[in-house]
Amino acid sequence: MAKKSIGPVRREFTPWEIPGHPPFIEFRDVTKKFGDFTAVRNLSLTIFEREFFALLGGSGCGKTTLMRMLAGFETPTSGQIFLDGQDLAGIPPYRRPSNMMFQSYALFPHMSVEKNIAFGLKQDRMPASEIGDRVAEMLRLTKLEEFAKRKPHQLSGGQRQRVALARSLAKRPKVLLLDEPLGALDRKLREETQFELMSLQEDLKMTFLIVTHDQEEAMTVADRIAVMDKGELVQVATPPEIYEAPNSRFVADFIGDVNLIEAAVAAKSDAGTQLRARNADLTLDTDQVTDAGVGETVWYAIRPEKVRIAQGRRTPGAVNQVDGVVWDIAYLGDVSIIHAKVGADDRDTLRATFANVSRLVENPINWDDEVVLSFDRDAGVILKG
Numbered sequence: 001m002a003k004k005s006i007g008p009v010r011r012e013f014t015p016w017e018i019p020g021h022p023p024f025i026e027f028r029d030v031t032k033k034f035g036d037f038t039a040v041r042n043l044s045l046t047i048f049e050r051e052f053f054a055l056l057g058g059s060g061c062g063k064t065t066l067m068r069m070l071a072g073f074e075t076p077t078s079g080q081i082f083l084d085g086q087d088l089a090g091i092p093p094y095r096r097p098s099n100m101m102f103q104s105y106a107l108f109p110h111m112s113v114e115k116n117i118a119f120g121l122k123q124d125r126m127p128a129s130e131i132g133d134r135v136a137e138m139l140r141l142t143k144l145e146e147f148a149k150r151k152p153h154q155l156s157g158g159q160r161q162r163v164a165l166a167r168s169l170a171k172r173p174k175v176l177l178l179d180e181p182l183g184a185l186d187r188k189l190r191e192e193t194q195f196e197l198m199s200l201q202e203d204l205k206m207t208f209l210i211v212t213h214d215q216e217e218a219m220t221v222a223d224r225i226a227v228m229d230k231g232e233l234v235q236v237a238t239p240p241e242i243y244e245a246p247n248s249r250f251v252a253d254f255i256g257d258v259n260l261i262e263a264a265v266a267a268k269s270d271a272g273t274q275l276r277a278r279n280a281d282l283t284l285d286t287d288q289v290t291d292a293g294v295g296e297t298v299w300y301a302i303r304p305e306k307v308r309i310a311q312g313r314r315t316p317g318a319v320n321q322v323d324g325v326v327w328d329i330a331y332l333g334d335v336s337i338i339h340a341k342v343g344a345d346d347r348d349t350l351r352a353t354f355a356n357v358s359r360l361v362e363n364p365i366n367w368d369d370e371v372v373l374s375f376d377r378d379a380g381v382i383l384k385g
Contacts, residue, residue, distance in 0.1 A: 007240020015048040024049035030079035041231040054222035062231040099173040105164040138166035178210040252301040285319040302380030304353035
């Protein structure tokens with residue numbers, strides 16, 4: 001029987017699944033307070049060598065504070081931080097084997113591209129011949145050879161971003177810290193640069209730690225993601241696991257688009273769980289076994305792309321089917337999103353997303369159409385909180 005995994009990607013690089021594998025970066029019971037405000041609360045986290053790791057969360061969740069403590073710009077109120085087995089307590093930022101790339105890039109406007117890249121190497125008193133070789137290597141890796149003599153104001157936003165990246169990598173730190181590095185780029189350039197970052201990290205075999213509030217960015221570049229909220233870790237897992245198997249309503253709602261159906265446990269067995277939706281005429285038959293008791297309130301999380309939609313009415317008595325009326329339609333070119341009202345309240349809606357695989361559509365679904373929405377028993381996940 002073919003091996004199954006959550007999501008379409010099965011990565012070969014999975015040191016976190018090896019028992020006893022030593023971490024490269026470790027936060028051990030770390031707390032950071034600013035007066036009465038606790039930015040990071042008793043947090044423990046391990047990151048492995050050569051991992052591309054993402055800290056993901058909304059504004060004020062503590063992700064940047066966590067990175068700044070690793071870089072040495074902030075000091076933990078309590079707890080310890082280790083890098084490659086070394087306790088970083090008391091070590092100033094300039095002596096740590098890490099480098100940080102800031103969102104603002106912080107390039108020297110009066111220096112050329114090559115001089116910006118060489119600056120940190122000169123500060124470390126590297127021999128001039130070695131500096132030249134290292135700068136040439138960085139220019140090649142970041143595809144900036146033809147811009148070496150230009151000043152920052154003569155470059156595009158994407159080119160300035162690559163200069164900042166080259167300068168951060170030139171000193172060959174053990175870990176590169178990326179603080180919202182792509183936030184200033186337009187959408188198309190940001191998507192292109194994400195793949196460039198991944199290729200660069202693979203080529204250099206370095207450890208990258210990125211802080212971002214952009215879910216798509218984290219899902220694209222990272223081997224694993226730590227979702228943070230209010231200074232705490234909510235879930236740490238691979239992108240497919242975060243998306244397909246969230247451990248809470250917060251994660252399900254924060255990552256991507258999701259339907260959260262409030263329901264009561266109607267029946268349980270070794271083969272799965274049957275739920276009854278609270279606000280719609282919908283019986284849910286799932287393959288998931290839950291420890292919630294019969295009658296207990298749970299939420300069924302299902303992604304819109306896993307919901308099928310068709311004109312007509314459902315089969316009487318069918319499970320995982322519900323009648324609806326089209327309330328809104330969004331055409332995005334590659335996909336369409338349909339909101340269908342399925343309950344008495346206008347807020348009781350289900351979203352279905354489908355790919356626009358054909359230019360011409362026969363009998364397209366329209367506003368106010370009666371539709372039936374359906375899904376498979378393994379399409380969603382039961383969440384208790």
